[in-house]
Amino acid sequence: MVATVERIVDDIRPWAHLVRIPAHQVLAVAECPLGAHPGGLYGRFTSAEPYGEDLQFWSQVREVSRQDDAAFDEWITKWVLEPADQTEYLELLGSERISRLRQRAQSDSWKAEAASMTPDLDSPANDWERAAIFGARTLADRLVATQADTVLAGAGVANLATWLGAEMARERGAPTVLTAELGLLGYEPTLADPFVFNHRAFPSATMLADSDWVLGAMIPGPNTSCVACLGAAQVDAAGNINSTVIPGKVFLVGSGGGNDVATTADEVVIVTTLSAKRTVSQVPYITSPGDRVTRIATELGVFRRRETAEGEAGSSRPLFELIAVASGMEATIRERLGWDLVIADDCVELEPPTAQELQRLRGWDPQGFFLRP
Incomplete structure (x- = not known):
């Protein structure tokens, strides 16, 4: 060595x-x-x-x-x-x-940065912001329903959705704390820094360990329930994530801890945008398996993994059904989605992002590193 x-x-x-x-x-x-x-x-x-x-x-x-x-x-x-x-x-x-x-x-250097980077609160929500907010609401519902001990975020918009979703869940009584694969447990994000590995969040953590402990012991270990929120360059009809490569075109970022998390978390919420390139029938490369994916949140709608009926194994019926849709977007979803659209009987219309939700998101990412890529 x-x-x-x-x-x-x-x-x-x-x-x-x-x-x-x-x-x-x-x-x-x-x-x-x-x-x-x-x-x-x-x-x-x-x-x-x-x-x-x-x-x-x-x-x-x-x-x-x-x-x-x-x-x-x-x-x-x-x-x-x-x-x-x-x-x-x-x-x-x-x-x-x-x-x-x-x-x-x-540790307090973020305060000066936050003061010098007033977020834009006037412009309407863009696609990534809507995806993050709808993802945060979806994640909060799952954290409240499961009373999860921890929630782990992927990078980018998924991280921002996790921060917002965890806040929402705690306001509703969930005990969930944030964890990050670098070794943090029980930390709080700082303004003006949207990165999941923001070192200035370290002093707020109740425990500092390392990646081996978070990915290898805590998330898959006993006596801890964890919901993960991950992004996806591509996601398919089975919930599989590709964040590695588009064959013959481009190499992406690779797995990082994504596969570890998707394989061992109790359940996974995916946050991405909905397009023919991103939401595909079958990903060309599986970075992270979709077995534990329960929700897929996008800027146009939210999908839920269906309960598979007895004797349905091998059926061509899609695993994910639409449970929430942005106003007037059903036809657009049907056109862009890489698998047949199934609409749940209890499907509801999504409320537009609120000013408070946008303020929280943009406060963390005032420069638009992830919200306005």
Whole structure:
């Protein structure tokens, strides 16, 4: 093993309780300050100086990757291939940017950002905002019905829907607390930062562990009920999620912890937009199985997994039925949906997003990283 570390120290024993890899397994050590960039380093419990996540850097990567190959190749050359070592990489970042990232590691730094990023509260809800709000309402209903101990969010809009849904559920008496695969339990989000791994939420957590504990012990373990809320680049008629690849076209983000969560959570709510490209008959690649998906929430309507009748195994009747629909959108859903539309007998009309719901969402994501991609 070759280890890259923030700082090399003469004696590791003051931090022995944090050591996870013994020395005999390490062939070489490279000291790389800011080595997690554009990610961050949380905490002041070692001699390494913490720093926050570089959201602007991630945003820049996203924008460049959506341009032509030449532009992305140029970006990769500049930031990945040309710097000869970490020193050159840090020089490229610049001292001013590094200083801002150090300041961002302060637990209350979000307050100044929130004050300088007043969300737009006048524009009408867009598709992603409607999907998030309808997803939050759906999730809240499931959290109240199941009295789930925890709710775990995927990244992006699913994360925002989870934050809002958990608030709604707690207002209705549910005991549910937020958990994140990075190791957080019982945390609260901060304004002006929509990322699921926002380090400034760490101090609010009642427990800090790691991904192994959340994904491998808590969610699948005994004495814990967990509802998960995940996004999907594609979802099919069986609830299977594809967030990995569109064959012959594009590589997506991959599984991350999505498969672990979808496989072991008590149930899963999917939040996505409804289109011929996203809601398909059968996904070309299964990132996460749909066995535990109970709801699919979109900007046009919400679907529920049907109770399969005895003797219905092998039937061509769709597994998911429409239980809530935005006003006048039934025909649009039927046109875009990748499987035959079945409307439940108890289907209702969705109330439009409220000003309060939009305010909460946009307060977390005032720059529109996820709500206005």
